[in-house]
Amino acid sequence: MTLLAITGSTGHVGGRVAHLLAGTADLRLIVRDPARAPELPGAQVATASYGDRAASLAALAGVDVLLMVSAAESRTRREEHRSFIAAAADAGVGQIVYTSFVGASPDAVFTLGRDHGDAEVAIRESGMAFTLLRDNFYSDLLPYFADESGVIRGPAGNGRVAAVARADVADVAATVLRDPAAHRDATYQLTGPEALTMAEIAARAGAFLGRELSYHDETVEEAYASRARFGAERWQLDAWVSTYVAIADGEVAAVSGDVERLTGHPARTLEEALASSQP
Template identity: 45%
Template sequence: MGVIAVTGATGQVGRRVAERLAGTRDDAQPVVQRLLVRDPKAMASAAGREVVGVQGYADTEGMRAALEGADDLFLVSGRESADRVAEHRAAIDAAVAAGVRRVVYLSFLGAAPDATFTFARDHWATEQHLAASGLRWTALRDSLYHAAWPAFVGDDLTIRGPAGDGRVASVGHGDVSDVVVGVLLAGDAYDGQVLDVTGPTALTVAEVADTVGRVTGRPVRYAPESLDEAYASRAGYGAPDWEVTGWVTSYAAIAAGELDVVSDTVERVMGRPPQDLETWLRAHPETWRHLVRR
């Protein structure tokens, strides 16, 4: 196995991918990694692990230089921005120029040109560019993360959004990271495939709120909003219009049934089922301790 480049190596998924790859041996040899980060001081190099600083995906020359000699690239989707598709395309073009052979891209569930969730349209555009690049590729479309739900709970212990009675099978960062590693180490087994990565059970947001409340011991509830109410309730954050639209349409996509997907990808790739929301929350109290203090 050649060099595996990992982007976003200080983030929730990239960090876990790097840790899992570091513990994986192929023919008694550790996997050789190149970790691409904005701040090289944030991570230490080690045996089988080189840390390289890159100033974002739009730094085309920096990306190309960082990827020289890498065989495989795990491409985490960039930070949400108005220019994210262009940044993703630049990163893919840099991989091509550097001679990378394969890209595993972290996309999003329901990616499509007309997806209700506007950020999912960005992922679809990225997937299209990747498929046309000439590289070997796999797209992993993960669902919303379990960790998002406690963060969505307001000061009044309420999750508000226009999700209606729609369902979503959220997933843990660890399960997604394990799938990434499984795909990276599987040779060409998943080349040219789009894999949905979800949790084991699709819940309504009301059921999510009940689950968070049961784990935390707090009276968490869900308050449905109309689209107009959702935009109005988020207007005070001072975020740009494209970002507010992304927040609102993430709930609207649930209402539209576009995230009502339960896949077998975790079990198929890793040979075990994914963690459900309640099990994950009980294992990660750091994500909801702030609710107990309210």
């Protein structure tokens, strides 16, 4: 049986994938903290972090297909990604499925999209077969960008975002892992069913969550100033602000039918995405 490795199984996307495949596939869950790994029938657990080459090589030994959920945002994420991708290739992994970003490229407006572009280059150069899941922003997280007064602030203007539910990303990943060969060297654009402005997202999410939410359009200068109180590093500030600038520029507005085509069900609406992420 094909051995599938899944990273991020303690998180929302990787965890849902692991549960969807449990009992139907030979799984190895690669986690940083084995105490947090989900207990699933027949699943192995291996411990490694992306930046630890020796541990990664051991965890990936014998793996045929790898789902690599992108690492948490950090100043060193590119190096961590490249280390793990290289370890996967050296361990003999045949195919890697990577959660990327719709705007992944060296000059992406969303600065973290450049990290994903760098990872995609490393994957293409690795010699492994690949499947790239280019996710839009997560629709079930956008409403939680609101501050304590319920205001989402940022320079998105009237731009639109075709945000996708994390549950839909997981459903697509599970579909790919059930028949990896059918998705060899493919790139998919994963979006929601519609492109919404931030004002529309605030109004609809607020109505669903029973909370007063609104959107306040900032200039780029105001956005940096309003976030200065957090004391974050410049790369993090750039990521926060460029999230909205990418929306304003139209970089994340295109709607794709890939979720429905791959999973057989329509992409979740904003309200359905929020419902799927509730505990």
